[in-house]
Amino acid sequence: MKGKIATDQYLPPSAFPSPPKRSQRVPKDFGLGRASSRLPIAKASTVNREMYTLVMKHRRGFYVVAALQLITAGCALVSPRVFGNLLGTLSSDPKHAHILQAVLIAGSALVVQTIFAYWTRVKASILGEFVLSSLRERFLERVVELPPNVVERAGSGELLSRTTTDIDHIQWAVRDAVPIITICLVSLTSILVAIGFTAPIFIAAVLIGMPLIFVATRRYLRRSPQAYRTEASSYALMNSILVETAESGRTIESLRLGDDRVERSDAALARWIEWERYTLRLRCQWFPFVEAGYIFPLAVVLLVGSHFFNLGTLTIAQITTCLLYSQMMIDPLEGLLWWIDELQGGKASLSRLLGIHEVDEREIKDSDPVGFEVKGEDIHYGYKSGRDVLKGISFLVEPGTRVAIVGPSGAGKSTLGKLLAGIQAPGSGTLTVGQSEIGYLPVEKARRHVALVTQEHHIFVGTLAENVTLARPSATAEEIWGALIAVDAEVWAKELPEGLDTLVGTGGTKLLATQSQQIALARLVLADPHTLILDEATSLLDQRAARHLESSLSKVLEGRTVIAIAHRLQTAHDADIIAVIEDGKITEWGSHQELMSADGAYAQLWKSWRDET
């Protein structure tokens, strides 16, 4: 026999582990928590409470559905009763059986049942859709209110998967599970009540299968939700490996990684199959018991019925009716179990959605900035404890100054940019804009004073105008064009098929990366804060275009403070002040001329760059 396909070494660290073996105790958490550690997940108690609140908030809707279903279920009970009675009469006194009358009664009940079944389902759907839409809207509202530091930390991947995959998962649970469970419960209860009215002894007979169903189902439900989620994620992993293989064909061929890709993909397949095997095992330990739970009562009804029939306390009519009733229970029971299972899966997603509401608010110390001065005093900051990226930075930027920050990668330039924009507060030391600590201001206030544009750009699905006027939706066409001119974008913008109304972003006209960068800057022009942080905001433009853009931008931004993290030395050259950051500290500070005559690191670099050696 050939060896088993090795899995672990080919899968990324965030891939889910193998399912538990039969001989192992089933862990509470199959590893899902680890994969989403960057954003909180709501506790089970919170989810239950939220679900209760949700139901209570829409309780009138639930009452209506339950009432309608009660009528539907009631009508459904007529036919077996009529049939049972008919059979009873036929067995004892066939001559006096009113067959047509029975069929007509049952037929009328059937018509009423159909109408009410339709009505119940429509009402239930309207209710489900209403709850669902308010849930997803509330979630997105909360997402766009997240503190920027949380957004930075979580990364867009995690948020995106909650917004798409998890919302998708709860569709079923909220839209169908809750209403259908209501419907099934009403049906089951009314059947039991009907059996009670026909012949109470049969209630015990029918319920005989229940303990079996209950125990098997409980065991199943404890394990299934996470197992199915993991199974789905493993399947998704397999697909993402192929996406990579297809997208990165050139790199893969160049590095001769073809076999490696095949092995990775086989490993992911093997992991997925392991989970399929696990969930199959769960089902195999559940289905047979549940089915036995349906079948046994039928035999018991016969035996019990026969006993009391012989004693003369039960009639054929009663026995037949109850036999049909106990068969009727299978459908709602199956529905109940199925949807409870779905609901469990939905709960896992719901806990991830509700987790968003548990994000720590950032600390707020509200104050109103006075003046435009930017000042840092002994700023320290690190992403991991004990490893500071910024190691004591102090500076003072007068209003209207253009500052360029240069330095090697990893020196802490971008980190300083984030602190300057108030996305994060310094670990120690203070950073003030107009004497207010920018990192503690409410986001909406902070961004009126300081705005950050990074090399990361995003074009939203919408018109060009909508993309530029984020900060000022009321801007006139004239103002928009003004902003586009300031970023050298008027030429290509005028050439767009429908000018400002051209649809851009995913699915619309595709903009070049350079154009996207210009849009990002145009947004800034309209936002008009007094201090701008540009983190390599023109890095994608070529040297000449970047320089032109910077000069036309600086005309519009006359009097504004601009702190640019520079990737190219030309940007630095044009600035009033150049700050050289090396290893988390400001090592040089001054104008181009001053730094050149100081002949330090900056001067060295400039010379080698311009070949003035």
Added chain:
Amino acid sequence: METIFGLRRRDPRTPFDHVPFHDPGKPNISSVPAFLFWIGKSQWWIILTGTFFGIIAFSCLALMPGFLGRGIQAINDHDQAAVNKWALIIVIIGTLQSLAGVMRHRRALGGWIVAATRLQQIITRKAASLGADLPRLVSTGEVVSVNSNDVERVARAFDLIPRLTGAIISFVFVSVMLISASPTIGWLVVLGVPLMSLGIAPVIKPLQTREAFQRKKLSDASNLAADTVAGLRVLRGIGGEETFIARFKLASQEVRAAAVRTARMRSFLEGLQVILPGALVLGVIYIGGNMVAAGDLKIGALLSFYGYSAFLVLPLKVLTESAQRITSATVSARRVINLLAIESINRWGNNESPDTRAILRDGISGLEIMPNEFLAIVSDNPLLADELCDRLGGYINADQVYLGNLPLTTFSRDSIRTAISSQEKDPAILSGTIGSIFTVPHSGRLTIDDAMQAASAQDILDSLEGEGMSAEVVERGRTLSGGQRQRLSLARTLFVDAPIIVLDDPTSAVDSHTEARIASRLMDIRNGQTTVVFTNSPLILDKANRVVLMVNGRKIDEGAHTQLLKTSQTYRELVTRGA
């Protein structure tokens, strides 16, 4: 593994223990039926046993109403022994049905998993072997949609077989039984059930249309949400959240409206599914009741008929579902076949030993690369530079590029990839750990650390979650900045240490400080092996043995960097750009 009573507890065997395959085999892609037959043939045992259990499970289900009827009849006849017998039979058949049902489920699932696995493996192997040609011949979206949707649809056809056969056989079985017991009622039921499904048919189409519309609205809304979240940093930085929330709410309400419309149609369908079988059952009661009254039928038999007519709805549902599934499976099989039929662009030879000490010459531009030189190329047109980089690596027009006097296509593809490593402008960083980025075939001369040093990339480790080489990199290196991705790719190419490397603008996103460091280390780490760099950066140009200036894809000048700066106006403009 623990032992209990001397028995080993271990995971039970499943019908798909043998997958993934070590070799998924070579499919017959001559036609759709041949392709489906090929898959079916390779897993005939699972299909056969699954069908066996499917027939048993359905037959047990079909027999149940008959036993219940006999039971009632026996009660009516005061025959306690018969009652006991039928109760016992019901329990036995019920148990058998549930066991056979589980066995059928295991094999049906096995059927689809084995088929899906085999197809996924074949597609992955195809994608890996096409390599660089794949993105040129077919879009990633197409590959992914084939792999996720079409593979699933084709494989699902194999999960269907046991159920479908079981349904057909039980339908025939019950029909024969009914007709032989009572032709009137038998024919009523046997003809009535299919007629009923014809009655439902007109609703199916509009329902599907509404469902498709709802799905579209839903995907619009979820794309809008995804778009908002993807640009969340921008929104939080500059503002505009209200606009986006308002747009999302609008989209979400459209989804709601569409969903309610679908729900009305679906409820209507469900209503039909209540009233039509109900009417049929009433018909059976009416006719059957009269027969009992006339003494032509026993009451137990009437109860059985009642049960049978309800049962027959089930196989009919399976049949309708199967028809839809088989249609979509054939459509999907066609798409899978089309993907598997793609052939690579270049035809490669089988010479395994290219001479890396020979001159590498591009027949189109006439550019010659001397062995062991550090050549820098300045181009006025970045697109033509990219093409030249692709040609030198043998990715396009490989028959017009020569190593010594032999076209690259005389060699095997693998030997060329080993000899020449040509790194495109934006190389991919594959997901995994930092360590896994460096699990590539390499010369063994350099350590990962050497390469990371040379590419000035060590600081990247600190910025990632996780420690050192086990730090995780997500797909497309999204968590890395452009400069970090570039330096990691450079480190990787240097680590592979091919005799000839071609780098297309490897420092465009790196800041000047770091670029200076990389430039100073590049020469050392290559240790005199052939190195070609496309760049406009003076920091790197200054270190090259020779600089070639290309305008419009043609070499117009060459020399040392300092010399070209003095002699060529074009060169000066391209390199210093008006500073």
